[in-house]
Amino acid sequence: MLLIDLKYKNALKTLQCLLLLLIMHINTVSAQQQQVIPYVQPFSGTSASTTLASQHVEDKTERLANTIPAVAPPFSMTQWTPQTQLTEKKCLAPYYYNNKKFYGFRATHWISGSCTQDYGSFTIMPVSGRLETEANRYAEDYVHENEVSTPSYYKLKLPKHQLLTEITATLRSGVMRITALKSDSVYILVSPNSDQNKGFIQIDAKKGEISGYNPVHRIYQAWGEPAGFSGYFFIRIKKAFTTAGVYSEGHTSHQQSISNKKDIGAYVGFKLQKGEQLLVYSGTSFTSIAAAKANLESEIKNNGFDAVLAQTNQSWEKALSQVRISDSNEKGKKIFYTALYHAMQHPRLYNDVDGKYPQFAGKYQNKTIDKGSYYDDFSMWDIYRAQLPLIELLQPNLANSFVNSMVLKGQQGGWMPIFPCWNSYTAAMIGDHATAFIASAYNKGIRNYDINEAYRLMRQNAFQMPDSADYLNGKGRRGINSYLKYGYIPLEDSIPNAFHKKEQVSRTLEYAYDDYALATIAKDLGKQSDYRELAKRALNYQHVFDPKVGMVRGRYANGNWYQPFYPDHREPYITEGTPRQYTFYAPHDMPGLIKLMGGSKKLENELDSLFAKKEYWHGNEPGHQIPFLYNYTASPWKTQLQVSRILAEEYDEGAGGLSGNDDAGQMSAWYVFAAMGFYPVDPVSGTYQLTSPLFKNTTISFKNGKKLSVTAIKKSKNSIYIAKISLNGKVFNKNQLSHQTLINGGKIIFYLEDHPIKK
Structure with a gap:
């Protein structure tokens, strides 16, 4: 009898344990399936900024997102x-x-x-x-x-x-x-x-x-x-x-x-x-x-109102929950999912359900797209840096439609557009970053479009000047003739017939990046002559770097430098910034830039100086890579320090939660990447610079069916410095990860300490 009681009690105990495990499993699944839509704050950025970083900005219009x-x-x-x-x-x-x-x-x-x-x-x-x-x-x-x-x-x-x-x-x-x-x-x-x-x-x-x-x-x-x-x-x-x-x-x-x-x-x-x-x-x-x-x-x-609402809720939940955050930091999750929401507004769908859309730069003529969808409103100067790379990472098929849309625009208008909005040429901003975007997608294996036609259009921008009528209409690179003649745009070329005139040094730097981007495709397509020429032109940024001052600087056609030199003033040859800020824009050739500066220690010192002077401006897109450049020095812990600071000071919850213009989601995409622990300093290369993740665990679900788990194990609540990293159970000693490594899925664990890990 005693033996039967013991067996009964043991069985009951086992059953209770099984029930407890089942409840724990249900709770875990329930937590995993928790809706993320409630974290989104659509009013964020609709009032003057209240972030810590914005409080020193005197011009209130600069504080409107x-x-x-x-x-x-x-x-x-x-x-x-x-x-x-x-x-x-x-x-x-x-x-x-x-x-x-x-x-x-x-x-x-x-x-x-x-x-x-x-x-x-x-x-x-x-x-x-x-x-x-x-x-x-x-x-x-x-x-x-x-x-x-x-x-x-x-x-x-x-x-x-x-x-x-x-x-x-x-x-x-x-x-x-x-x-x-x-x-x-x-x-x-x-x-x-x-x-x-x-x-x-x-x-x-x-x-x-x-x-x-x-x-x-x-x-x-x-x-x-x-x-x-x-x-x-x-x-x-x-x-x-x-x-x-x-x-x-x-x-x-x-x-x-x-x-x-x-x-x-x-x-x-x-x-x-x-x-x-x-x-x-x-x-x-x-x-x-x-x-x-x-x-x-x-x-x-x-359909009734509630049925439509349920459908749209499902669309957002599916999109946002591609990235699942597990952390007690509720405020951080609100900022994160709001940023992801903002990064998923544009580019804009243009075609009807039957595929019809207005011809690009057309006169009330319509076209019909055969497959996929047609998009416009590419704030390209901003979004090629992080917002479009985020789409490439999370929704490659959508990124493919974006590339195909750019090719269609080039075919219909005769030239690849620089900054296509309102389904027209605009010649707004600088650079030729449709090329950078297409190269970024192509090098990540996103290739369901006519790459030879894309290359023809990108090459035309890089090597030819449009006739006067086309140029006045906004086609082609501004200042391309000067750029091809001198290897930089001299100050004598004031860049007429552009929304942004002058800004010759910034244009030179960004054209050099676009040339590098096109060179990567030329090489892959076996166009060796183009590749050699473009690879050489990718170094044109060096022609506006003055070694005497250690920064970029306006230059005349005879080689003389612009006088006087004010490194921390807004100058007409720089776009929305200062010479000091733009000096760090050579993301495709950091070894070359480091050599020009005098070595990695000099780069580190210059970065220290920029941040000490409070000259880092997060609202200036060409500076978005700057905090991650410490990864190219002996002090990558300073990347972790500065990125953590920016996440805390430039973003907040509430209507004033953005420090300035969100720029079609670029500012928000920066937050998403940085909070996950990696950022595409050079999106064309398909590599990401690492930093300390913000959350305890981030799980990214990719369209290939694989998942990536990013875990931060902190010594204390305030730990932000990376002591070591493991990738799929093995020690990982690099400061960067490849796109392929990310989408292959697996587990990355960051072990974080309270104090810098100095080499």
Whole structure:
């Protein structure tokens, strides 16, 4: 009997242990599957910066990140945002957190975190009571306690109009749900947002439809000229209109259409009972009203609001959860997933569901893409550095579509564009970084496009000057003739007919990097003559390095240096920075730069000086690699120190969480990479410089089915210095990892100490 009791007790004990293990497993799985969307703070960057780093900036405009609380899936055609600014004016985002008036929901094509301008947008505003069509009369005073914002959803209660408004979206379409909080007359105002007094809108009351367009105009090169396409919209409301009409400058009419006047729009009216809901479906397109309707019918059909929301939630959860953070640092996770959200806004989807899109730099002509999708709004000077490499790492198929889109632009416009936005040539910023991006993708094995055609277009940029008409239109490298003649751009060439004039030294440095990038493809394609010439030109950065001052410096055609020399002043031959800051831009030839400087110890001293003088400017993209350059010295621990400091000082939670323009996600992508423990100093090479990871564990799921676990084992909470690294159980003694090593998956463990590990 005693033996039976013991067996029973042992079995029960075993069962209890099994149950406990099962519960632990369920809890672990549950934790792993925890949603990451709640960590995203869409208001981040919508007000003046409150980060530690921004407090010394006197110019408050430099403290605006110009992001928006965008509602749409990743890389969509149209984002939806609450609107607190009426204009499509340059450098004015549609939404600012501290504005007090709400003017509706804008279907926007604003480039997140930029100082550009919106285009082809329209706004939907629900109002109640008496019909008002002037913005200053119908605008709603609102408070943030009445709004909820996620990547896939926005809600705002309008006390004045006694309406509850909600919006969600698909790639090309949106759906708004309006709930009446009291019985009243309710009107829907739809306004094309043209600053040019252009546009068209019409009503079909019998069908319950509103449609129209807002013509797009170019920016930078050929500023104000038609861009060759419009932002089209189609709206369907499943409730009979009790009244309908159009308006301009506050004057209403019962006509059913209006065009090319100031502040035009259309209104439709309803009688709603308290608690009654109205669904407003909207489709968008860049090719036609009919396409906007087709996009809506394909993506949303007759689905209800909650079904669309669930679909978009799933899209974001899938995208964001490719990187899983396990850590008790809740604030850090908020900043991280917000950064990942910002890094997944652009480039912008341009084609309709049937593949049709506006021809690049065309005149209202359309093309159809055979496979994949067509994208635009490449803030290329910014994003080739980290944002596009992040997409190459996480979503190589998407990066492939980006490359193919660039090739199509070159074929349709005749030249590979420098900075393609608004589906046009812009000649904005400097460099020729479409080449750097394509080489970065190609060297990582992302190759599902015509590389020979891509090479032809990139080579044309690198070796030829466009004729005067094409050059004035924004095609080709600015200053290419001088660059080819002298091996640098002398100060005598003021770079006319460019948005950024002069900046000769910065152009030289960045063209040298692009030449290096093209050289890697030339070598792979067996174009030996091109390879030798381009490899030689990749060293052109040396021609603007003055060994007497140990920095880059303006130079004349006769070889003389610009006088006087102020290393820490803004100079006309430098882009958005100083000679000291730009001296460190030779990411493709660090051994050569180190030799010019006088050795690795001299590089270290110069880096120390830069940071000691507080001359490091994180808002200047060409400086983003600088903190990682200590890895090329005997003191890589200083990379770990500076990166940790920047993560803490340049980024924060809340509306003021970014120190300056997010630049289409580049600033945010920097955070994502640095927090994971590696950064692409030279993205073309396919290598990443290592630093100490921010989180206890980061798991990255790649599209090849493999996973990479990055673990930080800290001696204490404040440990930031790398003592040793193991890769898949073996000691790893290098300061860099290859792209292939990362995507092969496995386990990397960083052992971190409280004090520097000095060699």
